[in-house]
Amino acid sequence: MRAPHAPLVPQFDLSGRNTLGLRSRASYGGVLADEGEMIAAAQFADRMGLPFHLLGGGSNCLLAEEIDAVVGIAGARGRRLQRVGGGVRVTARAGETWDDIVRWTVGQGFGGLENLAGIPGTAGAAPIQNIGAFGVELSDVAESVDVIDTADWTQRRLAAAECGFGYRHSRFKEDPGRFLVTGITLYLPAAWRPVLSHEGLSRGGLSGGASLTGAAQVMGAVLARRGARLPDWRLTGNAGSFFHNPVVPVAAAARIRDVCGHPAPGGVKLPAGKLLDLCGFRGLRRGGAAFSEINALILVNAGGATLRDVDALAARAQDAVRLRFGVDLVQEPSRVGD
The missing domain is CATH 3.30.43.10 (Uridine Diphospho-n-acetylenolpyruvylglucosamine Reductase, domain 2)
Structure with missing residues (x-):
């Protein structure tokens, strides 16, 4: 029926x-x-x-x-660029593919999103977890988020400051189901400067050691880096990084050998992939689920994986990291159903 x-x-x-x-x-x-x-x-x-x-x-x-x-x-599609003041405003409806937006803005000669190239998903999903990569987060460029507030079924525009953005976090995660994202507005300043603080970009990223001087060059380096470290989900099913990079107290980080962290609010941010690698999870399989041979942070569908396979393997990884390093890994993908 x-x-x-x-x-x-x-x-x-x-x-x-x-x-x-x-x-x-x-x-x-x-x-x-x-x-x-x-x-x-x-x-x-x-x-x-x-x-x-x-x-x-x-x-x-x-x-x-x-x-x-x-x-x-x-499924709502539509996007546009509008020159305002000293920059450009980008609006996109929820169903627009995120990577298409990045390539489109860079192709139009506007920098600001190039570090976020190659991230799968849509514009509507981007603010939910405040997507980020290579030293840039959506919150760095977000101006507002359009939503339907299911408390009274009204359409609202939330300023970025109202969205509670944090590391892979937002107001939308705190109150799941209340806000349905219908579109986003981003602001890209005309005075563009490349963000090359991430180790994967700070070394140049071009053959011959040439520096990255344009948004298109940075995007190319980002896509090359992602291609080398992340399996293509269209060929090998995956949900991207499976765990957040944990932030631990400085003293705790000092006790963990062979893992280089970076200063972060609240302490030191450690690479979850490295912790998993040291625990021997690269390539480890349970049923149809496995951790990637390329990157231990990526849990993949090795063939016929079920949610039970994924849950069992993820729990085993969390237990191992907690036992060896005293660090709790937080799962990044959200569950729907079950």
């Missing part, structure tokens, strides 16, 4: 809508083309007494095999 709202269908298949490639289906689901359909789908879930989940590209989530919920796919 079809759901009352046209885009929603029962037993909606999500197996091809998550980058880890887990088999999954929702009680109801569909692609939502605009804000009206988003509200209608969420209200239908409310009437049915079911949770409502909004997904973008499914790049930072773990899906249960059976999700007793209504799952909407943010």
Whole structure:
């Protein structure tokens, strides 16, 4: 039986809508083309007494095999550039592919997003976890986030300062389900300066040791670096970095040998991938789930992985790191269902 709202269908298949490639289906689901359909789908879930989940590209989530919920796919597209003052304002609707936005702005001659190239997912998902890479976070360029507030079903524009951005964190994570992101606005100043503080870029990144002087060059170096360290999810299913890089007290970091951390608010940020590597997790497999041979921080679908496989392997990794280093690893992908 079809759901009352046209885009929603029962037993909606999500197996091809998550980058880890887990088999999954929702009680109801569909692609939502605009804000009206988003509200209608969420209200239908409310009437049915079911949770409502909004997904973008499914790049930072773990899906249960059976999700007793209504799952909407943010499908609204549209983006534009507007010159304002000493820079450019970029607006994008939730269904726009994030990497397309980065390549588009750099191709138009505007720098500021190049360090975030190659990150899978959509514009609507980007502020949820405050995506970041190579020394830049979305919060560095975010001006506002457009949302539907399900408390009263109104559309609102939240200034960046209202979004509670932190390391892989935002207000949207603190109050899950309340705000449905419909679009983002970014501001890129005309006075562009490359951010090369990350070790992967500070050494130049070009053949012959040439320096990175333009946004396109930085983007090229970022994409090359990502290609060398991260398996392509289209070939090998994965959800990107599986754990946050933990921040530990300075004294605790000093006791951990062979791991070079970086100063961070609250102490020292340690590379989770290195901790996992030292515990022997590179290439380790459980059922259909495995840690990548390339990078121990990436948990991959080695073939037919189930959520149970992923959970078991992740828990084993967390236990090992806690036992050896006294450090708790926090899982990055969010769970949907189960």
